[in-house]
Amino acid sequence: MEEQRSPRSPAWGGGPPWWRHGPPRWAGPPGWTGADPGNAAGRAGRLPWRSTVLVTVLVLLGSQFAAHAQGGDRVALDPFARGLLLVGCGLLLWRQRRPVLVAFGTAAVTLVYLGAGYPYGPVFVTAAVGCFGAVVAGHRRAAWAAIGMLWLGHLLMAHWLYHWLPPAGDRAASWTREIGVATWGVAIVAVSELVRVRREQWARDRAERARAAARRADEERLRIARELHDVLAHSISVINVQAGVGLALLDSDPEQARSALTTIKEASKEALGEVRQVLATLRAPGDAPRAPAPGLDRLPELVEQAAAAGLAVEVRGTLPKLPPGIDLAAFRIVQEALTNVVRHSGSRNARVRLESSGDALRLRVDDDGPGTGADAGGSGHGLAGMRERAAVLGGTIEAGPREDGGFRVLAVLPLRAKEIR
Secondary structure, three states, rough: OOOOOOOOHHHHOOOOOOOOOOOOOOOOOOOOOOOOOOOHHHHHOOHHOOOOOOHHHHHHHHHHHHHHHHHHHHOOHHHHHHHHHHHHHHHHHHHOOHHHHHHHHHHHHHHHHOOOOOOOOOOOHHHHHHHHHHHOOOHHHHHHHHHHHHHHHHHHHHHOOOOOOOOOOOOOOOOHHHHHHHHHHHHHHHHHHHHHHHHHHHHHHHHHHHHHHHHHHHHHHHHHHHHHHHHHHHHHHHHHHHHHHHHHHHHOOOHHHHHOOOHHHHHHHHHHHHHHHHHHHHHHHOOOOOOOOOOHHHHHHHHHHHHHHHOOEEOOOOOOOOOOHHHHHHHHHHHHHHHHHHEEEOOOEEEEEEEEOOOOOOOOEOOOOOOOOOOOOOHHHHHHHHHHHHHHHEEEEEEEEOOOOEEEEEEEEOOOOOOOO
């Protein structure tokens, strides 16, 4: 992602960022910089000592061999030459913190080294590593400018300034050598661009995996919230109604109060069982559920529980054979609709109608009573949960008052919906 910088960028020592192009420095694959890619403090606090020491040894030894091979054609290595090599390699320690400064610094040191007449050889490695680091860090224009500066400087020294530069009696370089130097620079840029693109792809893949994991976590959290809401809202509504009946009839009709208490016991036992099933799934997500998920085959139990709460339910239509996910969603939608009738409707009658066509299941729950406006302790998430269940399967929910009074919930669930846990 693009880094926001101030008009005076620290990577250029305070100059205007005309060279800035591409994304900022960021971590590549794990182990690339020796620090945790997720730990910015670790990346900023560590210097690449090991790789820099390795490059330094390569440059010093390689330059010594190059000096022997080129003999009297170039100036022999002296302390100043070795100092330049050490300065160029030492700059590489900051190639992650100040990639632009390192790219231009190593190119400048290389030009001074060549201008002093010292042997050709691994001195170009320092400039290559510096420009490579700038490209993969996102400072592409700066790296290209540094490579261009190095090539143009070498071109001037090798074809026009060689009369005044050591060694004495030097001749103009061949254009074949210049083509080789230019090819070397293009190769550095090409390899650097390939690495940069690959690292950006790694970053995009990591970000996409993180987003996918977050989406899965959100979907699972919503699924669990819906399950717990539907189980507890229905059972506690029945318990609430029956507790009121029991309290009202405790003295005048003990037998009816006993029946209400029995209903409370059965409803609470069933609720505890379903809550344990949800919690068991959370504790062992890789295991299969110990009990099957509820479906429309348990619709008679819903009718009995509603009857115990004083609501007469009439069911019309046949119970179709449904896939597990759709069966569970249909059951929970009917359960929540009946719960809302118990809690919020003045009617003591409800009708459930099931219609199964070739590609969709239609569920309709109607009651004839006006809303009571009573607060039965609900969370207000019932209709939202029903809509979420239907939307997950590609279906729809319509809920609202009927023109002739009462309330209607109409659900349409596609029978070939994609199953989503």
